[in-house]
Each structure stands twice: as C-alpha cells, then as structure tokens.
Amino acid sequence: MSLRALAAIPLLSLPIMTLAQEISYGWDIQPILTEKCVVCHACYDAPCQLNLGSGEGVRRGASKLPVYNGSRTRAQDTTRLYFDAQGEQAWRRKGFFSVLDGQAALLARMLELGRTNPPQPNARMPEELDLSINRDNQCPLPEEFDAYARKFAHAGMPFAVSGLSDAEYRTLRRWLAQGAPVDEQALLLSAMERRQLAEWEAFLNAPGARESLVSRWLYEHLFLAHLYFEGGEPGHFFQLVRSRTPSGQPIDPIATRRPNEDPGTEFYYRLWPIQGVIVHKTHITYPLSAKKLARVRELFYATDWTVDAVPGYGAQRRANPFETFQAIPVGARYQFMLDNAEYFVRTFIRGPVCRGQIATDVIRDHFWTLFQDPSHDLYLSDAEYRAKATPLLAMPGQFDEIGDLPGLWTSYRDKRNAYERLRQAAYARAPRPDWSHLWSGNDNALLTVFRQHDSASVRKGLIGAIPQTLWLMDYPLFERTYYQLVVNFDVFGNVSHQAQTRLYFDLIRNGAEVNFLRLLPAASRRSYLDDWYQNSGKLKMWLDYQAIDADTPSGLELPVEGAREAFAEGLLARLAPINARPDPINRCRNGACYRKAVGPELQAAEQALSRLVSRPAAGLGVIRQLPEATLLRIELADGRREIYSLLRNRMHSNVAFMLGEALRYQTGLDSLTLHPGVLTSYPNFLFNLRAAEVEQFVQALEQAGRDPAAFEQVVQRWGIRRSHPEFWRYFHDLSAHIRETEPVEAGVLDMNRYQNL
Template identity: 35%
Template structure:
C-alpha cells in the first residue's frame, strides 16, 4: 500500500509541477496556440533555412530522428515533422494487448491541430512570438543549449548515466516539463551522447529558432517534372475493370517506394490513394493497410511529392520511365484475359492476394514482382517495420536468394494448384490488428502443411516430372536483370538486401516462386501493422518461419536427394521437436532426384558456383572489394581476413563502417559485417541459447552496407595490413577495446562528425540513388 501511495504522490507532484510551469509560461509568453506559428517566409528566410539550417538538421539530427523509431516520435526529416512535435506514446510496443491508433506523419494527421488533438506536444514555440519566447519555449533550442552547457567529453566511453538501449525509458518532456528534465538529466542534451554542435552550427540554429523557426513551403515542381506527373497519373488511373484491378495490384506493391520521374535526386514521389482525381489537390485516403476499404466509390492513384529528406533505412527507390512502363504493359496486357468483377475490400478477400487478384494471370503478377525483386524483398526489411528483432530474427545472418523462372513455373498444372489451394494461403492480417496468437498459429500451420503437401505431390506427379529439377529451374534475369540473385544480411534487429552473390558461401539459401514471393509481401509489408497488438506481431513472426522453410526446401530440391535430410538437420540443430516434426514431415517431402550433375563431394558449394556461372551476365559486383580504390595488396589482405572464423570475432559488433583515408583525406569506405552463427533460428524468445560463436564469420565489402552502423573506424590505407592482422588475432574483449583505442571513432571522439560526414559523402558518390542518411540509434558505447 505504501508503494502505491508513493507513486500517487509522485504523480501528483509531477502533475502539479507541470501545471505550475504551464501557468508560468502562459503568464510570461501567453497561452499556447498553433495559430501563433502561422506565418509565411520571405525569400531571405527561405534561403537561410534551405542553405544553412536544413543541412545541420539533416546531418546532425535526422540520424536519430527518423521513421517510427525516432525518439518520442519526433521526426526531423521534414518541416511537417518538426511542426508535429513529439509524443509520449511508443510506436514499438511489444506488450500492448490492443492495437494502437496509427500516428503516421502526413497520413493520420493533416494539420498541427490534428496532432495536438492526438497528444503530440510542440518542440517549437507556439506562444507569443518574440526572440526570448521563441528560445525558452522551444525544446529544440533547450536541447542543443543543454548539450552545449555540458561541454566536451572527458572520457572515451560514456558513463552509465547514458542509456543507449533501444528499449530505454524515453523522457518525452514537453517544454513545460523541460526545466525538470534539465535537472534530472543534465547530460542528455542533443545530439544525445555525441559531440556537440560546433560554434557555427549552434549559432545558425539559435538565430533561426530565435526568429521563430520559420520553414518555407516545399519547392515547386519544375514544369518538365510536372508534365511527367500528369503523364503518369493518367497511366495510373482508368475506368474499365481490368485497368482498375491492375492498378490496384501495382499500388498495393509500390505504396512504400520512393518513385523517381527524372534522373535527378531533388524530387521523389509516393503512390497514394486519393479521393480526388488528377488535376485536383490530393485528398489522401488514410487506412491502416493499403488494401483496407477506402470508404469511397472511386479511388484515384496519385503521385504525392515526398517532402522528407532521404533516410537510407526506409528508402526503396524505383525509377518510373518508359522502359519500365513498356515492361508493365507487356506483363499485364501481353495475354488475353478478362476481368469480370471488382473483388472489393472485404478482409477475407483483400488480405489474400490470390483471391483479390485471381483474374490477373499469375505469370503477369510474378513477372511484375521479379522485375524489381530486390525492392520486393527489401520492402519487408525497410517497410513498416523499420526495426525489430522479432521482425528479422526469422532469417539467417547471411544467405543468397534465387527465383524460379516463370517459363518453368507457370504452366497449366501450377496455375491449377494455386487455384485449388487459394483458401489455404490466407495470411495473419485476415484477423485484423488484434490477433490471438496460439489459436491462429495452429490454423495457419495446418494450412501451410496442406499447401506444401499438395505442391510436393504435384512435383512428383507425371505432369510435374516434365519440369526438370535442374539449373533451368532458376531465373537468369532474362540475361539483363540484376535482380536475379540477392544477398540478405541480418544485423540482429535489422537487415540489408543487396543485389548479387555477396560474401562467402552461406549456410543456407532460398529459391522463391510466385506464391512465396507474394506471401512475403502481404505478410510483412502490405499486411503488417506496426501499431498492431502483440498477438498480430507474434503470429506474423511465426508465420514467416513457414515461409523461410519453404524457400529453403525449394533450394534443397537442386541438391542430391540423399543430402537433403542431413542438410536440414544441420540447419536446424537443437530445434524444438515441433519444428522437426514440421520440417521432416513425409507429407511435404519431395522424393524426386535433382537433375544437377555434381563432380565434387561438396555438393552445396558446387551448386553455388554453378549458379554463379549461370547468372554471371547479371550478377551485380558493386560491393566487390576489387571495385574499391584500395591497392591490390590491401584487397588481398581483406579477403584473407574474411577467411577468419570464430574466436575473437564474437566481440565485433554487427556492422562496422570503416573510413579509409590517404594522408588524412577520405579515400574509401569499407563495411565489416559480422555474421553470427546459430544452431537454428526457429527460437522466438531465446536467441542467445542458439548462438554458436565458434562458427561466426565476417564479410567485407566496398562501400556502405548496413543502414544502422554499430561502430565507426578510421584507418590510413598504409595501416590496413596492421588493422586486418589485429582483427584476425582478436581473442578477448580487451583486444577489441585496444582495436578501438587505435582505430575506433567512438561517440565521444572529437573527429566523430568529420568521419560521419566523410562516410556520407562517399556513400552518396558510390550510390547516389540508393544512399541516404544513416541511422545512429545503434552506435555502441564501448
């Protein structure tokens, strides 16, 4: 009882202090009102913001304040996010029993008043506008001033006063509460746990905030680009049923993409559903999922200019050009078929793409997805998830992905199979965003098993035997599409998807066909609700187990029949009996022999090399070390380091981003990816128990790979040999500390921002379209 009394007392004390602070602010500066911020900008103010203020916000603030995992939901990626402010509510909450109300910037609120009604508090002054009020009433100013007051760091590793864990208790103070926050957390100014802004940067932001923090409207589209918008919006809207169904299919797969209509980087667009037709202002339809009932008789698909700065962790780029449009036309209109009805938006239909789009030939749908398969897969990494161990601990640390060729896969038999099994391909989103996990899992498990059993019978049937289980099963990118082979790296609670067969031979690989590729998208992208309850998120994760196993089983069909069970056993060492019963179930086992001819005893390794040869024309080599500016001697040393296994590698973080310099001048970026081995990855809650550190390895690549670096290092090119030797000889935690002492650029390092800016510049030079601001929420403190 005394504990509850104490808690009530603290609550009343805090509430009383906040009320008193509000009264004090109101007395001195007037009451808070969003109308106080409504004012235009003159040309000089717009120029000052765009040329001096915005670069500081982008390069010093956005690295921690973007996407759903921005602390306090404070997104500094666009003026709309700054005006929206912060919130005490969490987006990532793995314990909520009921789905939360979505708070997606530019979607779930249209005005600042909308966001205030949803509980967001301002970070800019919304009281009377004067220099004093604009500074004292601005959390942005108070935060950078608090960091300036703290001064330079005096020790390389920060004390336990700092909490850098992703699940930390966030102190989302309003300006009325900020004085108490400053007393309680004097070291928590911004940038948090990083070097302070320099004098010039601090002066620029102070002058901007003192004048009211004015931000100009988004730049007007150039006339030539506006013509492209008109052209594409005419293509993306049509009156007949066939075109409307095709366009709905396109929208439900591209709604997260950054669409480019020219060769420049200044303007990006999102495809959105609008109540208004082309030529009128966009009136965006806000639903949880892209296939939810829009509540209007007619949807229009519009191109909405994206005002946010480009952030790499959620950036999925696609160029809309004439070549792509011609391919889409050939996929969707290349064969004669008729659409007889609108499938509607009832959940039992809309959540299952095989029901909603059954009148569009499966081959057309598959061709469309294959055309940009990296993006299709990347969307589940960079889409509504943004982060989360539960979202990605379903995949291995590094593996290669291939695709079944459409010509082999989509004959009459496979089309009949898909139609017969359509009800068994329902996905967890059919239960909305509030799911009961245990009952749901049993249902989905049985449905998946039935589907795989039917698929196995087809492959073993007389009709199925007409399709050889050989290399011709694998799509070759039509000889020109680099999406034919992908590499996926997992970095604990986030992941990367890149083109090509990057790194050493992986433990596992996937072969994906159309039903699998489509379900991955509708499970983890279109159907996943980051605001859903714990049951929805848990069932989604567990269902993805089935899809991973299916992709692995497809790959195993290319290996000798006698190898398959032993390889599965190796992949699922120490897995639960339930998982083993599923994997080794006779109903889903295919007893046909592979048609691949092997000449060595290492069948899996030989298969990888055969696939490399088959796909040689389309393999992307952009991450190969040979593409770097480094000497051949240093490249050879890096490859030698990549052969290291186990031992002290366990002390390396998931992603190390290394700036290589030549006499202090930035030369190249190298990424070191720590691939953490597991006995199996079927455990949801106790991943640590499955770790096998002695089987760990590392992959080294040219450029930035990984959107969330865990550590920065700086190495002079003539020191690279010593650096590689030091990593290869790691044995203890102290050895890693010594490596950091010599080469590390810790959070506290005085050159931190120089290294950060140099990596950003080289990243942009390497990949101008794909690159963006990196996320620093996972930078270590050791």
Template identity: 35%
Template sequence: MQFINVIVFCFISVVSLIATAETAPVLTEDFYSRQIQPIFDNRCLACHSCFNAPCQLNLQNFEGFQRGANKLNVYDGTRLKSVEPSRLWIDAHGSQWRGRGFYDISTSTDPEQNLFFQMIQLRNSAPGKAVKMQVSESRVCVQSMTDFPMVAKNNPELGMPYGFPALNHEELKTLKTWVEKGTPGPDKSSLEQQEKPSPQLRKQIAEWESFFNEENNRQRLVSRYLFEHLFLAHIYFPEKNDEFFRLVRSRTRCSKGVDEIATRRPNDAPGNAKFWYCLRKFPGSVVLKTHIPYEFSAKKLARYKELFLKEKWSVSTLPSYEPGVAENPFVAFKEIPVKARYQFLLDDAQYHVSTFIKGPVCNGSMAVNSIQEQFYAFFLDPNSDNMVRSKDYENKAAGLLMLPGMWGSDVDVKETGLFYKTLVDHREAYRKLRTEEVQKLRPDGYTLKDIWNGNGDNPNAALTILRHDDNAVVQTGAVGDLSKTVFVMDYPLMERLVYNLVVNFDVFGNISHQLLTRVYMDMIRMEAEELFLAFLPAEERLSYRRAWYRGLLAQVKMSYIFPTVGSAEPTGVKFNEDNHTKKQFVEKILFFHMNEKVRGSLDFVNWKNLEVPDSMKSLWKVEGLDRELRKIAAVKAHKKTPFARYFPDLALLKVSGIGEKQKVFSLVRNKEHENISWILGESLRMDPVNDTLTIREGFWGSYPNMIFEVKENELPAFVVQAKNIKNEKDYQGLVRRYGVRRSNEKFWRVYDDLGRYMKQTDPVGFGYLDLTRYDLH
C-alpha cells in the same frame, strides 16, 4: 540641438544593429530551408526519423517539427489493442496531431523557456556526459519546461544530440535566432517547391497517372495490384533522380491536387467509391533505413504494358476489400495471369525483397530475427512454377495460401493458438498439394534450368541478404562466402512474403497480430529453404536440414510443425561427388547458369569456400585493398582466430588515400545460430565460434555501430591488429587506435564525410545514416 539629437539617435541605432548582427544571424528569405533543415539533416536525423525516433519526434521536414513529440512507443510488442497510426504526412496534419497525443516542443520565443532549444543547450552545458543506454532503451520524453529542470539535474546526458558531440557555436546561435523569431517554417515558394514536381518531370508524371487511372476493369485491377506493391517505393525518374515520389490513393483527381486517402494498409477499402492513383512528391529529407528507390521510366511503363495488358484476359468482377479476399493476393488478383504477376516481382526482385527486409517499420526485430545473418536468394524460373503451368493447381492452392492478415490488427489474444493451428494446417495442405504437382510436372526432379537466370541481363536473379541485429539489407549478387542456408523462391513464396510482412502488416497492431505475422514468416523461410534442398540429392536433404536446425527443441518443432514432405523425390541436377552438394549447386548457378551481368562481380574479398572454375581463374585477381581485407574476411571465430565475435553488427571502415581519394567498406558481423526457430531467447541459441566478417565496399546497412578511420598506408597495420584480437580488451585497443567514438570531437566531421561520399558515389541510393545503435563506449 535637435540636429545633434538626431545624429546621436542614428549613431545609437547603427551601433545597436551592428551589435545585433554580431550576436545573431539575420533572418534571410526562407531561413528555415536554408539554415535550419540542414542542421536537422546533418545532426538530428541520425536519431529523429521514422517510428524509432525518440518520442516520435521526426525532423525530416518542418511538418515533423510542428507535429512535435509523443510518449507512445510505436514498437510496443505487448499491447493487447492496436493504436491509431501516426505516420507523418499521412495520418494527420497540422493541429490534428494535438488530438492524437502529440505536443509542441517549441514552447516560447524566449530560448530560456523553449523546450526544444533547452534540450540542445543542455548538451552544450554538459558536453562530456556519457550516455548509459541506446536510444531505443531510453523512454524519457520531456513534455514541458516544468519537467525540464528535474531532467537537466538528474539526467543531463539526455541533452541533444544524444550522446554525441554538442552543436558548435554557429549552429547553436542559428537555432537560437530561429527560436527568438518564433520558429518560422519554409516560405510559400519553398512549400510549393516541396509539393510540386520539377517542370521537367510533369509530362512523365501525367503519363504515368493516366496509365494508372484508366477506367476499364482490367486496368483498375492491375493498378490496384501495382499500388499494393509500390506504396513503399521512393519513385524517381531518370531525368531527375534526386526527386522522389510516393504512389498514393487520392480522393481528388491528381491534377486538382492530391488529397491522400490514409488507410492502415494499402489493401484496406479506400472509403471512396471513386478515387485516383497519384504520384505525390516525397516532402522530407531521405533517410537510408526507409529509402527503397524505384525507377519509373518510359522503358518501365512499356514493360508494365507488355506484362499485364498485352495478353488477352478479362475481369468479370473487381475483387472486394473484404477479409479473405483483400489480404490474399492469390484470391484478389486471380484474374491477372500468374506469369505476369511473377515476372513483375522478378524484374525488380531486389526492391520487393527490400520491402520486407527493410520493411514499413524502420526496424523489426520480431521479423528479422527469423532469418539467418547472411544468405543467398535465387528464384524459380517462371516457366517452372506450378501456378504458372497449371490453372487448376492455382485454383486449388489459392485458398490454402491464407495469411494471418485476414484477422486484422486486433487479433483476439484468446484465439491466437487456434488461428496459428489453422495457418499450420493450411500450410501443410498446401505443401502436400505442391509436392504432388511437382511429382506430376517434374517426375525426374528440378534441374539447373529451373532456376531463373535473369534472362541473361537482369542482376535481380541473385540476391544476398545481410542481417544486422534487428535490421537488414539486400543487394544484388552473391556477396560474402558460401552461406549456411540458401533460399529458392517461387511465385507463392515471393507474394506471401510481400503480403505477410509488408502489405498486411501493421506496426500499430496488437501483440497477437505481430506474433502471427512472425510465426508465418518462420513458415515461409522453411519453405524457401526446402525448395532449395529439392535441387540437392534426396539422401542429403535431411542432414542439411538438421545442421540448420540444431537443438532438441528445434528438432521437435520441425518434426511437428514442419515435417518432411517430398524428401525422397529425385533431383535432375548432376553432381560430381556425394558431398558438398550445396557448394556445387551454388557454383553451378553462379558460374555456369548465370553470366557476369546477372551474377555481379566476383567477390575477391570474401569467397573462401566458393571457388571459381578453371575457365575463370584468369579473372581472379586479388589486389590492393582487397588483398589486405581478405585476410580478415570469412574467417571463423575459432579459438585461434576469435576476432570476428568482438566486432559489432555493422562497422564502417573509411580508408583515406592521397588527396581527396577515399573508399568506404562495410564490415558486417555474421553471428551464427544453432537455429532461428524461436522468437525469444536468441542469445541462448548463438554459436559464436562460427561467427565471421563479411567485408564489402559501400554502405551495406543503415545503422552503423562503429566507424573506423584508416589511412591507406595504415590498412595492413589495421588488419594485423584486427586479426590478433583475442578478447574485448584487444578490440577496444583497435577502437582506441582507429575508431571514431561517439565522444570524439572529430565525430561529426567523419560522419559528414561519409554522407558526402555516399551522395557522390550513389546519388539515387543516398540517405542519411541512423546512429541510434552506435557504440555507447
């Protein structure tokens, strides 16, 4: 009898185990890394990463999940006082986040009482519930299971993934099992792997850290300069280009384990008399909106030594971190030769421009709405820069190049107007000084040779910036048709852009700090446009300026805040005719001053006003997909062809060929403005009849608003239908036929395809796309 009981017991146990195995996955070694993070990456990071994550829930790694959520809106542009920074991996760890207002979202091992799981299951129980507002507009943060029933009843559309197809059965079952086991994180081995660099990189890392931490004052000053420019970089090594690092300041020697010093800004005092610069492994999944890759290699280290240490110069006293010094690079780093600083910026201009285009904040409408939707950027040659050529001029200019960061994150609201006037007065004094110096050094005006040509091999010499509402992207080459405005930047402009919008800017600062940062960006933009105009005939500069700043209020602002200075000075550039000089000059730069390696490939799709010279006509071959897409690229949205104005800021076009062959194009809407002189009321200053589409292969933006999926043989029909759009109804017809709406059951399949394609074609630049601005329809 006892034997029978044993047999029955074993039988029941086996059946029970089988039943359990059928209903839930077995927790394997490091279940989190193998099963959970991939779900977060592919279904959650599209919204839950960086400061724009709903309720600050960042799921780039387990530490973000553990930290939980917080109701504070980081992008609150009306706060009178700054708030504590909440940068994941930097400002706090573990239980410290509870003291900063973050709450746990995994509230129970019972899935029915677990807030995290219930928010996901809510989407499965109401899969067709459409959302009515974008993520950035939704401010509901469910804090406990006590709040959940009311939210589930009144706002079922808040189920996760927000407004997209629900997780499939297997994904939901995996998450349920994880919750039941107490949501365990990565195992010890995975955590070590997450923190430690791969063995093949340790030698290179040690060499770089040794360079940064040499004791002499020259090296200490150079290291501080480099750190303040590279703190946002996702640093990688060519030996393993899928592993990224951050350059940080540590209280301990790098070899002893990094103890990162968290300060609001990279130029704030570190608080330790002794500290070290270390490379800390980036611990989470990479998202495209914050991904700014930067290569460290033996060649780059040799270049740094050549730029900064080959020339003989000395440091009498290291600069302080006090206001008036730390936020002004022309004062703090005056001992470093200007040419070395400027050439450092030029060598990797795309990276440095990306830091203030992408910014340290994920999105930035206040900063980005101060630039045009598409424009080219060129640079003054180092040998033509006033600061490089004259030490006396450098000393005179340094104090005039003050930046709003000197007043910190809590600018007295009552003093904002006075501070603004101070900035304008200093800027105008600098413009006058600069003009006088140019008259002395360049009495016959600038020539084509004064534009940096990348030394014949550097593609950073020509850049294009494309704006998509409150975010933007920068790439090498002249992309898109001839831009309305053009930047030419010299060293003071480049350095001020970096320090105003990146180093000195605090997204957690108060309203006045953010306002002064924005209006100073206005000043820099106008200076960069003014430097470009200095290459054109004097008699045409004012007419271009008026065309760029249309409207009575804009003209009044320009007259009082940015009056013409040096507008009568000559140019040394020779022009063939009296009109279209902007076009002529850009063509001279691209086709006669730069070679193909520097300017990049010809833009067969978008160049309509830009024309290649006769000597290059044999290279102009518009074929295949380019021939079709060219029909809708760079076409102004006039009465007969208004289609561009109905497209969103950024659409991705996935063209599938035979078998696995496919291509992805970005369709970027360039929204025209009468002017971009003001922070508010942008919609009142639009000029939609001059909107156009710029079309470029690849991912030219992080925040797609729509995805179109087209077979290669269907592309002509897609183009014809797009070109015939006359109203919103017509555009929706294009979306119905080719678009992948957020409610489409195949949405995640297409989204995953795009991710795989990006990773295959650009492994270094790969990052997960953001869907917080995807079309609501």
C-alpha cells in the same frame, strides 16, 4: 549559469542585430537538423516520435506514446506524418506536444542541456547512459523538463554524441527567437517529370474493370516505393497514393491503416512528391520511365483476359490476394515482381519498419536468394494445381483478438502445411529441377541478404562466402512474403497481430529453404535440414513444419557430399554474367584476394583485410568484440578514400523461434564478411585508417582476440567514437560515399545503433 536561469532569459533580449537577420527554415535550419538530428529523429523509431526530417515533423512535435510496443493488447491509432493528420492543431488532438513554443522551448532546452554536459573527446560515453535501441525514452513535457535535466544530465541533444557547433547553436536560437517560422518549398518538377507523371496517372486511372483491378494490384505493390523518373531531377522522388482529388488538383491523401483497405469514397491514384529529408533506411527506390510503362502494358494487357467486376475490400480479400487478383494473368504478376526483385525483397527485409529483432530473428545473418523461373513454376503453368492451391495460401493477421491467437495460428499453419503437401506431390510428378529452373532474366536474379540483429539489408549479387542456407522463392512464396510483411503488416498493431506475422514468416523461410533443397541430391537433404534446425529446431520441425521430400531426385548432377558447395560453385560459374557483385575478397581464388580493377594501394589493403573474412570466431577471437556492422574508411595517399563494410555473421543452432535467440547463438562459428561500399543503413562503428596502416590494423585485430585489452587500443588508435571531435564529418562521409557511387540510393544513415566501443 543554471538551465533554469538560462531558460528564463527572454529570447527578445538577444542582440538586435542578431534578431534583425531573418532565418530561413529551408536554407538555415533544416540543414542543421539534417546534419545533427535526423540521424536519430526519423522514421517510426524517432525518440518520442519527434521526426526532424521536415518542417511538418518539426511542427508536429513529440509524443509520449511509442510506436514500437511489442506487448500492447490493443492496436493504437496510426500517426504517419503527412497522412494521419494535417496541420499542427490536428496533431495536438492526437496527443503530440510542441517542441518550439515559448521562450523556454523544449528544443532549445534539450540543445542547451547537451552543451552543458559535452562528452569527453573520443572517450567512451558514461556507463550509466543507456545507448541501446530499446532504451526508455523519457519525452518530458515543458513543465517536466527541470526534473528530467536533474536526472538525466548527460541526455541532452544531440544525444550521446558530439554536439552542435557554436554557429549552428546560435542559428537555432535566433530562429526560435523569431518564433520558429517554417517555410518549405514544394519540389519544382521538370517538364519531363510533369509529362511522365501525367502519363502514369492517366494509365493508373484509366476506366474499366480490368484497368481498375490492375491499378489496384500495382498500387498495393508500389505504395512503399520511392519512385523516380529515369533522367529526372536528382533527388526528386514520388510516392503512389490514393487521393480524393484527380490529376491536376492538389493531392488530398486517403489514410487507410493498410494499403489494401477500403478507401471509402471515390479516389484517384496520384504520384505525390516525397517531402522532407531522404533517409536511407526508408529509401526503397523504384524506377519509372516510358520504357517501364510500356513494359507494364505489355505484361498486363498483352492477352485478352476479362473481369466482370472489381472485387471489394475486406478481411478475406486482404488475407488472400491470390483470390482477390486471380483474374489478372498470374504470369504478369510474377514477372512484374521478378523484373525488380531487389525492390520487393528490400520492402520486407530492409524496411521501413526500422527495427525489430523479434521479426529479424526469423532469418539467418547471411544467405543468398534465388527465384524459380516462371516457365517451371507450377502455380503459373498448371491451372488445376493453381485452383487447388489458391484457397490454401491465405495469410493470418487480419484478426487480432488476443484470446484467438492460438486458434488463428493453428488454422493458418495447417493451411500452409496442406499447401506444402499439395506442392510437394505436384512437383514430385514434374520434371526434375535443373539449372533452367532458376530465373536468370536480369541482375535482380541473384540477391544477398545480411541481417544485423534487429535490422537487415539486401544487395544485388552473391556476396560473401558460400552461406549456410539459400532461399529459392517461387511466385506463391514471393507474393505471400510481400503481403504478409509489407501490405498486411501494421506497425501500430497489437501483440496478436505482430505474433501472427512473425510466426507465419517462420513458415515462409522454411518454405524457401525446402524449395532450395529440391535442387540438391535427395540423399543429402536431411543432413542439411538437420544442420539448419539443430537442438530445439528439431522440436519446431515436428510441431509446425511439413516433412520434406527426401526421395524425388534432382536433375542437377551434384555430389552427395558437399552438395551445397558444389551447387554454389556451379551457380557462380553459370550465372557470372548477371552476378552484380563478384567477390574475390571473401571467395578468394589462387591467393589473389582483391579486386583487379582497383589500384595497387587498395589491392594491398584488400589482400591484408581478406585475412579477417571467412574464418570462424574460434580462430579469430576479435569477432566476438566487433558489432554486427562495422565500417572501415581507408584513406589513400592521393587524398581519395574507400569505404568497406565489415559485417559480423552470427551463427545459430536454428532460427525457428520467436524468443530466446541468445540461447541459440553459436558464437565460436561467427564469421566476418568484408565488401566495398556501405551495406547497411545502421553503422554500428567506424574505423578510419590510412591504406599504409591496414596491415598494422589487421595484425592488431588478430592479436586483440587473444588479449581483450588490445581491442581497446585498436579503438583508441583508429576508432571514431560518438564523442570524436570530427564524428559528424566521418559519419556523413559514409552517406557521401553512397552519393558518389550510387546516387539514386543515397540518404541519411541512422546512428541509433552506433555503439559505445
């Protein structure tokens, strides 16, 4: 039967018994969408902006206007679910169209198109089917669907993957036949959650100029968080919003483009329960508790500081938060960020912007991040220096006229370099840096960042081989990075705004690298800098960067030759008690390349897998055939399983330019990092194998580097392709593993980047 004929069958002609059984959206429909649809249809990069993680998103429908458009000359209207419109008709006025209406609803026709052209089990998808993250999504209107189906016969839903089961399909059709009713239940808070919520809202809305300024700073630093109460109900998360209504009344959110824009009316800080499915890529968690509230009070109100009036809002206030919040003790601001440094680094490294190779190509694929101890940060300890530095810390992006881009960029670059000269001179007069200059207050002090082309992730601990670069962030760097990439960044902004953000982030990265160089012997610094900025990078050093201090000695007793490695070894030894993830697999000692805490079966598997890591692609050719984020699912003899992330670290001659990344690849130097757990929100491929097969698997990969056809055999034997009959069971088991090992961090993983190996 043709799609046109199928669509013409009235849904009311379905069997009476089928229609009589009322379908619940919450109990019957959302679980199906979560299982088969949310993996692609969430966040800003949902195809056609169709977000299927909640009833509100389903009712909103789809739009032909993409959020991601790196060439638009004008900023577009924001379309944030729950914030920028309330109710279906409001979304229709913003250009969204229904996928539920009528007997031939788009949702039903897309699902049927997928069933009509199912993939061949565990075979590669057709070459003509574009699976790339930058594919041109068609977003057909109902009257355009027939033409779409003829042209894109293999582009039904779920897209390019094993489809719905018969039972799931029947349930969705019955729901549509009943008019697609949506019933969503609000979270039922426990007594403890209600009590803590009231305490936090009372604190944030306390009267007084000091209180208002602190609450504003806290809001701008926590607006992105999925807040949860320690000891609260599992799966309950909250978002800090500004509301027109006070505590005890329904929340009426104020939707400004950025969180530091004028709310325009009297408002109250409120904790709003997160609605819809928790998606891993946007799930950046932050804990609240009575202990945390006491810590915040201690940090911000322990000293008797005053403020005459709360600053207003405006472009200058957004551009320079150091001036806006200068009345708040600077040590309190920095320490608040350090206490939960992983959260803050995640906000600008992991998400929730969801994609952007133009943004992520400013960082290397693997590096460690450290923080300067507050007692040795001159911005905190030297008021005269702070007064000189503060005006130079303003950031671009508030004005987005295309024609002004060169002038805006030059102005802010010059301010930043003037600050670097000031900083360099001040620190040259300061005590030489030693190990005490590194903050080591808790396990947030040591972080690892992995980049996978157009996404990135952050984990506590020092993971992987000693990286090519390390970052050392002081308070001005940490705060600027957060404001530039999170608070002030507008995903709906135009090309000028996005270019200014990207260009300034390049200066931030350079600043963090140069800070680290101060720890190394003066005579070694230029050689490391030259290694980081090879070829065209030297031009960027001449054009945009401040020269480094290659004269002032370090207080660390490190050799000139191999200084970076000696520093890393010293770091690992001295800060071992707070290193959240010791890594014997990638940093093997005495031939024992496995975790001692696991059983013999996994020890043998890890020992074999360790042969793949920390080797350049020139000696392990299969690296060139592996994607950036491969997951390994190892089945044990007793029925348990372990998950490993196998991450490809691409090497570059430099990461100093916005465009032309492929020209800077050094593929022969690429390497792999293997670590237990799911270290990405975007799996690129999954291999499933028994522990007893790991040795064969490793041997096969070693051979595949010399025989490309052998890699196809590896995929055929152990790979879980998009078309695999049990794809969904294996894919969602990755999320299940996160729930078992890190339940607070659990969320639905994204399959938009799952490759067609």
